[in-house]
Amino acid sequence: MGGYSISLNEDALVSNEQLHLYGVLDGATSLHPYRGSNNETGGYLASQVIKHYLESLLPEDTADLNLKQLVIQANIRLRAKMEEAGINMSDKAALWTSSLALIRVEDHYVDFAQVGDCMIIACYEDGSFRAVSRDQVAHIDFQSKQIWEKAIGNGTVKRDELWELVKPTIMQNKSKMNTISGYSVLSGEPQMADFIEFGRINRIQLKSLLLVSDGLFPHTELGGEQVDVIKELTASIEQLALTGYAEWLVNLELSDKDCLRYPRFKVSDDKTGIRLMFD
Numbered sequence: 001m002g003g004y005s006i007s008l009n010e011d012a013l014v015s016n017e018q019l020h021l022y023g024v025l026d027g028a029t030s031l032h033p034y035r036g037s038n039n040e041t042g043g044y045l046a047s048q049v050i051k052h053y054l055e056s057l058l059p060e061d062t063a064d065l066n067l068k069q070l071v072i073q074a075n076i077r078l079r080a081k082m083e084e085a086g087i088n089m090s091d092k093a094a095l096w097t098s099s100l101a102l103i104r105v106e107d108h109y110v111d112f113a114q115v116g117d118c119m120i121i122a123c124y125e126d127g128s129f130r131a132v133s134r135d136q137v138a139h140i141d142f143q144s145k146q147i148w149e150k151a152i153g154n155g156t157v158k159r160d161e162l163w164e165l166v167k168p169t170i171m172q173n174k175s176k177m178n179t180i181s182g183y184s185v186l187s188g189e190p191q192m193a194d195f196i197e198f199g200r201i202n203r204i205q206l207k208s209l210l211l212v213s214d215g216l217f218p219h220t221e222l223g224g225e226q227v228d229v230i231k232e233l234t235a236s237i238e239q240l241a242l243t244g245y246a247e248w249l250v251n252l253e254l255s256d257k258d259c260l261r262y263p264r265f266k267v268s269d270d271k272t273g274i275r276l277m278f279d
Helices: 042-056 067-084 138-153 159-174 190-195 229-254
Strands: 002-005 011-016 021-028 097-105 109-115 119-124 129-131 197-202 206-212 272-277
Touching (some): 011 272, 021 042, 021 206, 042 067, 067 197, 097 119, 109 119, 119 229, 138 159, 229 272
Antiparallel strands (some): 109 197, 119 206
């Protein structure tokens, strides 16, 4: 198994070897700023609460629970932590949130669960691959990216100014968390349970599984043809390995610090991935 994560970020990597349970988490800072006792952001706390719960599980804890139920339990614990911290649970913009991609490996199959925009990709012995999950946030981000790109075309060249232009749309989109017109995310809201995607794939000819947070997604160049994220990501990791690809992507992002050539909301988003190889 290979893994990659840059330090001091809101992502987290889940590894519970005893349960063959692995995952990636992508915490998101609330729009109403919160800082914990050690200056932690809400996004960091969200991913850490979920990580610690999943890694603390023992076989006897999960004997009668599927992955969907484990994700629901993690969400309940996230809510409890926010309530302890005095977060207003009726204010979506104040909630600590995290996306998740989670798998549990068995001898003949792999169970999965996914929330938000973390992704799971299955690669096979014949060179084919498929996205096991769907990016639940892409349609929401598309609206904001259109505003960003239009502003660049109108002459705005500072990232701070571009951010101010898209911020109202992003704030509005927060109100759509865990609704039928919005997107799924672990947020402590009970409604999240209705939007977990989960299931099972078999291990016939399965060569590897790739779990990534969206910070590892390849970028589309301004004015260029839309990148096939899954195809480009899979091919790049096959060629460079997970760590090599992540380092290449960070260097690309640092060469475009105002996010003009490759329109995006952060210079370099947090990056976490797991590549699980099968014999």
